[in-house]
Each structure stands twice: as structure tokens, then as C-alpha cells.
Amino acid sequence: MRITLLAISLFLLSACTPKIFKNMEKVGKVNITKAELYPIFVEADTVQSFNMEIDYKENNFAGMLLVSKGERPNSSQLIFTSYFGMTVFDFEINSDSLVVNRCLDQMNKKMVISTLEKDLRTLFLYNVPERMKAKKYQKGTQTGYKAKANDGKAYYMVDDSARQLQKVYRPACIKALQIDFKQYEQGFPSSIEMEHPKIGLKMKIEKLK
Amino acid sequence: MVLMVCFSMTTAQNDLKPVTDVNTLTSKINTEMKKVSSLQSKFKQVKHIATMKSDLISNGNFFYSKSDKVCLEYTSPMKYLIVINGSKIKMDMNGKKTIYDVSSNGLMQEMVTVISSCMTGNLKTLNSKYKIEYFQNEKEYVIKVYPTDSIVKNLIYEVDLHLLKSDMSVSSMKMIEASKNAKAKDRDFTEYIYTEKELNGSIPADKFNVQK
Numbered sequence: 001m002r003i004t005l006l007a008i009s010l011f012l013l014s015a016c017t018p019k020i021f022k023n024m025e026k027v028g029k030v031n032i033t034k035a036e037l038y039p040i041f042v043e044a045d046t047v048q049s050f051n052m053e054i055d056y057k058e059n060n061f062a063g064m065l066l067v068s069k070g071e072r073p074n075s076s077q078l079i080f081t082s083y084f085g086m087t088v089f090d091f092e093i094n095s096d097s098l099v100v101n102r103c104l105d106q107m108n109k110k111m112v113i114s115t116l117e118k119d120l121r122t123l124f125l126y127n128v129p130e131r132m133k134a135k136k137y138q139k140g141t142q143t144g145y146k147a148k149a150n151d152g153k154a155y156y157m158v159d160d161s162a163r164q165l166q167k168v169y170r171p172a173c174i175k176a177l178q179i180d181f182k183q184y185e186q187g188f189p190s191s192i193e194m195e196h197p198k199i200g201l202k203m204k205i206e207k208l209k
Numbered sequence: 210m211v212l213m214v215c216f217s218m219t220t221a222q223n224d225l226k227p228v229t230d231v232n233t234l235t236s237k238i239n240t241e242m243k244k245v246s247s248l249q250s251k252f253k254q255v256k257h258i259a260t261m262k263s264d265l266i267s268n269g270n271f272f273y274s275k276s277d278k279v280c281l282e283y284t285s286p287m288k289y290l291i292v293i294n295g296s297k298i299k300m301d302m303n304g305k306k307t308i309y310d311v312s313s314n315g316l317m318q319e320m321v322t323v324i325s326s327c328m329t330g331n332l333k334t335l336n337s338k339y340k341i342e343y344f345q346n347e348k349e350y351v352i353k354v355y356p357t358d359s360i361v362k363n364l365i366y367e368v369d370l371h372l373l374k375s376d377m378s379v380s381s382m383k384m385i386e387a388s389k390n391a392k393a394k395d396r397d398f399t400e401y402i403y404t405e406k407e408l409n410g411s412i413p414a415d416k417f418n419v420q421k
Contacts, residue, residue, distance in 0.1 A: 047261065047262075047263070049265070049286070051287050051302075053302065053305075059307070060300070060305065060307040061300075061307070062289070062300065062302050064265065064287075066258075066261065066265070068261065077260065077261075079258055079260070079261065081256055081258070081265070083267070083283060083287075083289050083291065083300075084281075084291065084324070084399070085254060085256050085384060085399025086364070086384075086386065086399070087258065087386060087397045090258070090260060101260055102388060102397070104364070105363055208286050208287060
């Protein structure tokens with residue numbers, strides 16, 4: 001009887017712990033600031049360039065992603081061009097909206113734009129308020145936060161000793177998103193992998209030196 | 210000094226005069242094209258985005274083999290390979306190869322045709338879906354290619370091809386993108402500038418390999 005209860009309790013406990021925080025210990029409810037998630041994109045006057053690869057099922061497409069300060073306050077401009085030179089999209093995003101300056105007609109579909117909008121807002125942490133309540137998980141130097149961002153649930157994994165954002169997970173029935181920030185060099189991940197496992201969409205961003 | 214440079218550049222652009230004897234010029238281009246079995250050069254790709262302050266520069270090696278094989282070997286800022294061989298396109302990034310057969314995709318096929326034709330100066334392959342205008346200045350012929358097909362017009366506004374009068378080789382190709390409601394100066398464009406050209410040299414066949 002005791003063993004059964006223990007097993008049930010363990011099952012319930014593990015069911016409550018998000019998969020991303022597996023093996024981490026629940027600490028409790030805390031108030032956190034956006035800065036504690038160590039955002040990687042901070043507003044700067046320079047243009048950052050990345051190689052971006054998009055894999056959708058069997059298809060692969062690569063090009064250059066440029067990130068710069070947008071014209072509106074607290075916004076970023078993102079331009080994706082094919083290596084051939086054609087501009088695929090030119091967006092300006094902030095915490096409230098995404099402005100499409102330019103987008104190839106083939107891609108300019110409501111579902112595609114809304115998926116990209118949510119992904120980019122998550123990547124830039126535009127959906128994170130300056131202060132929010134979160135459930136904290138801990139293991140060694142790794143800290144997990146389960147929080148309610150402005151646009152829904154979000155899980156963040158950070159390394160406090162290195163002051164690095166490591167993972168973001170957005171749960172959803174179909175469009176669940178996981179972002180992995182890998183191999184930091186001079187305070188910036190050399191590779192960012194964004195994946196929607198259920199729809200077979202993967203985007204990889206690598207900083208160009 | 211800067212003003213002088215700006216002035217001379219403007220003058221060079223404004224210097225363009227329509228070619229009056231188009232038939233003679235097109236037959237001259239066709240005659241010269243017949244003599245070219247292969248071409249290799251360095252290229253600089255300038256990507257201009259109207260909403261950005263500075264242009265993006267890429268560099269690489271260009272290879273062409275008659276009549277429908279093109280290879281763009283990007284060396285900076287990223288190593289990247291684009292091969293067009295007939296109806297197939299191969300893209301290779303760090304050994305990750307993607308191959309497309311554009312024969313079933315009308316728009317892609319059209320894009321490949323117009324880009325590869327203009328890159329190599331092989332305008333004969335352009336069909337009635339394009340309006341072509343011929344201009345010249347002291348040193349160059351400038352050929353402006355305008356798509357008339359509504360689908361292609363959504364992507365490309367104009368392609369400018371510059372041919373050197375001295376040897377009729379392509380010195381640059383500028384692809385101006387279509388953009389709804391954009392004024393001419395606000396359009397994004399990509400320009401390929403060719404240097405160190407070598408005509409009819411030997412190019413290894415595997416440069417145009419479109420297998421995985």
C-alpha cells in the first residue's frame with residue numbers, strides 16, 4: 001500500500017514537473033525580472049548578421065538574417081535574404097505587433113506570419129514583462145522558471161553562474177516551440193536552434209563572425 | 210573629391226542612350242555568345258536593402274559552362290554553394306546539400322532562367338515573357354530586362370545587364386526586386402560584379418554536379 005502511494009505520489013510529482021526541468025528540484029514561487037533570463041538580443045546601433053537555415057520536413061533553405069534596431073521604440077528589424085540575394089522577409093517586431101515591411105507572396109500567409117511572430121517574439125523575449133511571477137526549479141547552477149508570459153505559458157532555463165539563457169520552451173498542442181542556445185562565445189550563443197517538433201519545422205541561426 | 214566622384218557616377222548613369230540598331234547589337238551578342246563555351250571569374254555580390262543603412266557584401270567564384278550550367282561558390286562571409294544545372298538546383302552549406310528540380314515549378318524555373326540568362330549574357334533563352342530595352346554609353350551596353358508575366362513581376366521589377374563593349378563580356382548584373390508601392394530608389398536590389406574573367410578555360414565537371 002505504502003509503495004503504491006509512493007509510486008502514485010512520484011508519478012504525480014513528475015507529471016507536474018515540466019519535461020524541460022526533468023531532474024530539477026522545485027524551489028517555489030518567486031518574483032523575477034526580465035534581466036534574470038539573460039536576454040541575448042539587446043538594443044544596439046550595430047547590425048548583427050547570422051546564417052539562418054530553415055528545415056521544413058524534407059526541405060532545406062538557407063540565407064542571411066540581419067538584425068538591427070527598429071524604427072519604433074524598443075523594436076527590432078529582421079531581414080532574411082536568400083544567398084542569391086532575394087529578400088524573403090523584412091519585419092519589424094516589438095512587444096505589441098509585427099510590421100511586415102516586405103515578405104515574399106508565397107510566404108505572406110496569416111498562419112506563417114503568426115507562427116514567425118510568436119517565435120521571434122519568444123526569441124527576443126519581447127513577450128516577457130519587466131517583472132513577473134514564476135515557479136522556480138533548480139539543479140546546481142541551472143535554474144528553471146515556469147512563467148506566464150504576455151502571450152501564454154513559457155519555460156526558461158538559465159545558467160546563473162555563466163549568466164546565460166540556455167533554453168526556452170513554449171508548450172502548445174500543435175505549435176509547441178523549443179529554443180536551444182548553444183556554445184556561447186563572448187556572451188552570445190554561436191548557434192540558436194528553434195524547433196516546432198510536431199510540425200517538423202526547424203530553424204537554425206548561427207552568428208556570422 | 211567626393212562630390213566629383215558622385216557627379217561622375219551620376220553622369221555615367223545619365224549618359225545612357227538608347228541603342229538605335231538593336232538588331233545589329235543582338236546579332237553581335239549572339240555571335241560573341243557562340244564563341245563562349247565556358248566562363249569563370251571572381252564575383253562580388255552587393256545586396257542593397259532600402260531600409261538598411263549599409264549594403265551587404267558577399268564574395269565568391271563564378272563558373273559557367275554552356276549552355277545551362279552555373280555555379281556560384283560563395284567564399285565570404287559564409288562558404289556556400291549554388292549550382293544550377295539544367296532544371297536542377299543544388300545548394301550546399303557545410304556539406305548539407307539540398308537539391309531541387311524546378312521543372313515542376315513554373316515560377317522557380319522562370320527565376321532560374323532569367324537569373325542564369327542574365328548572369329551569362331545568354332539573352333536568347335528569354336522568351337516572350339520579358340521586355341528588353343538596349344542602352345549604351347561610351348564603355349558599355351546596358352540591357353534592361355523587364356518581366357511581363359504577372360507572377361514573375363511580383364518578384365523581379367527589372368534586371369540590368371552591363372556588357373563591356375571591349376569584349377562583350379558581362380561586367381555586372383543588377384536584379385531589382387519588385388516591391389508593392391515602392392518608389393524606384395526604395396527598391397531592394399542585388400548586384401553581381403564580375404572581375405578576373407577567364408573565357409573558355411577548363412572547368413572541372415564536378416563544379417556543376419547536382420547529385421547529393
